[in-house]
Amino acid sequence: MHLDVVDLRTFYYRTNLGRVAQKAIRDQVTAFWPEAKGQTVAGFGFAVPLLRPFLADARRVIALMPAQQGVMPWPAGADNVSVLCPETLWPLPAGFVDKLVLLHGLETSEQPSAVLEEAFRVLGPGGRALFIVPHRGGLWARSDRTPFGFGRPYTLGQIEAQLRRHSFQIEGHRAALFALPSERRFWLRTAGLWERVGRRLPAGLMGGVLMVEATKQVFAPRPTGLRERMRRPLEALEGGLPAPAPKPA
Numbered sequence: 001m002h003l004d005v006v007d008l009r010t011f012y013y014r015t016n017l018g019r020v021a022q023k024a025i026r027d028q029v030t031a032f033w034p035e036a037k038g039q040t041v042a043g044f045g046f047a048v049p050l051l052r053p054f055l056a057d058a059r060r061v062i063a064l065m066p067a068q069q070g071v072m073p074w075p076a077g078a079d080n081v082s083v084l085c086p087e088t089l090w091p092l093p094a095g096f097v098d099k100l101v102l103l104h105g106l107e108t109s110e111q112p113s114a115v116l117e118e119a120f121r122v123l124g125p126g127g128r129a130l131f132i133v134p135h136r137g138g139l140w141a142r143s144d145r146t147p148f149g150f151g152r153p154y155t156l157g158q159i160e161a162q163l164r165r166h167s168f169q170i171e172g173h174r175a176a177l178f179a180l181p182s183e184r185r186f187w188l189r190t191a192g193l194w195e196r197v198g199r200r201l202p203a204g205l206m207g208g209v210l211m212v213e214a215t216k217q218v219f220a221p222r223p224t225g226l227r228e229r230m231r232r233p234l235e236a237l238e239g240g241l242p243a244p245a246p247k248p249a
Contacts (some may be wrong), residue, residue, distance in 0.1 A: 001202070002087075002108045003147055005070035008046040011147055017183050020191045021146065022049040024176045025132065026165040027195070029053070029101065031174070032130060032213055039098035042122065044090070045105025046147075048074045048082070050132075054099075062097075064090055066105065068186040084242060088114040092122045107133045107151035116166040129168065131212045133159055135175065140208030143181045148208055159212050168214035174199075175207025 009232045011018040037057040043050065055075065066087035066178045073080045085091050088111055100123055102115075109115050117156040119129055133139050134141040154162075160170050166222045173195040178198030179191040187194075198206055 001110070001148055001150070002068040003046075003104060004068055005046065005065065005072050007194050008069070008104065008147055009072055012046075012049045015183070017146065017181065017190050020179070020188055021208075022189065023175060024179075024195050025121040025211070026050050026053065028174050028176045028211055029130060032172070032211070033099060033128070036099050037135075040096060041099045041101075042092065042097045043101040043103065044119070045069070045103050046118070047101040047103040047105070048072075050101050050103060063094070064092075065070050069104075069108075085110065088118055090118050090122055094121050095127075097122045098124060098127050100127065101132070102129065103132045104147055104151075106131060107153065109151075112152075112162070113166070116162070116168075120166055120168065120216055125216060125218045127216045128171070129216070131159060131163065131214065133210055133212075135207050135210045137205065138175075138177065138208040140177050140181045146181050148177075148181075154210060156210055156212075159210060163212065167216075169217045171213045171215055173210065173212045175201075175210055177208030178206060182210065190223075 012022050026049060030045045030053050035057055036054045038059050040060050041051060041054045041066060042062040046069065048063050051063060052075065055062055061081050063074055063082040064085050065082055067084055068087065071082050071084035074082045083091060087109055100119055102119065106112055106115055123129060134148040134151065134153040136155045140146055140148040141153040156173060163170060175198065179194040180187045
């Protein structure tokens with residue numbers, strides 16, 4: 001079940017804990033993708049807190065928000081790039097997107113396979129996607145005070161296996177949100193320290209969210225030998241034809 005866009009906006013933009021979470025995850029997004037100059041960047045779910053770094057250099061930025069969640073205008077003070085759409089029918093042509101971010105779009109969907117099929121469809125060949133999901137073993141998935149406490153949490157093996165089943169090629173993974181999901185001043189003030197410490201640990205063991213980067217690889221079809229046979233169409237008849245007479249000296 002998708003969360004309401006009002007609740008998501010309130011958490012990320014109007015609470016101290018939400019701002020901490022936004023910064024921790026966005027820092028890891030820019031670590032994966034330092035730039036997207038001249039590229040098309042899209043987000044699905046509630047990915048707008050992570051798309052801002054790409055507004056300056058990307059060719060275009062598109063924020064897709066599922067109908068079950070609702071939509072809000074974004075970015076503030078600029079031309080709106082948010083679009084309300086069915087979660088399994090995105091208003092983008094096939095192969096249109098170079099980089100795609102999913103946040104609160106997969107774990108809350110009742111049709112995750114269809115969402116992944118749409119993600120694969122809109123990516124161009126070699127396009128990159130970043131899937132951000134609650135970590136089943138993390139503390140954030142156990143607290144309903146944050147959006148990560150809703151929906152279906154994943155282990156690293158589960159999310160990577162699901163992506164492979166939908167033809168994605170795994171390129172790498174990270175984790176984020178190593179501080180406690182608490183509004184207490186100590187945890188808010190030391191969140192940056194916990195993030196730096198947590199990055200040294202295996203991603204599958206710690207962290208409130210898992211971030212998996214995957215690419216769309218389109219392989220050329222294997223040759224069937226038809227082309228070679230077409231070059232010599234009479235080869236099958238050669239056994240039944242008389243040998244040509246020798247030329248006179």
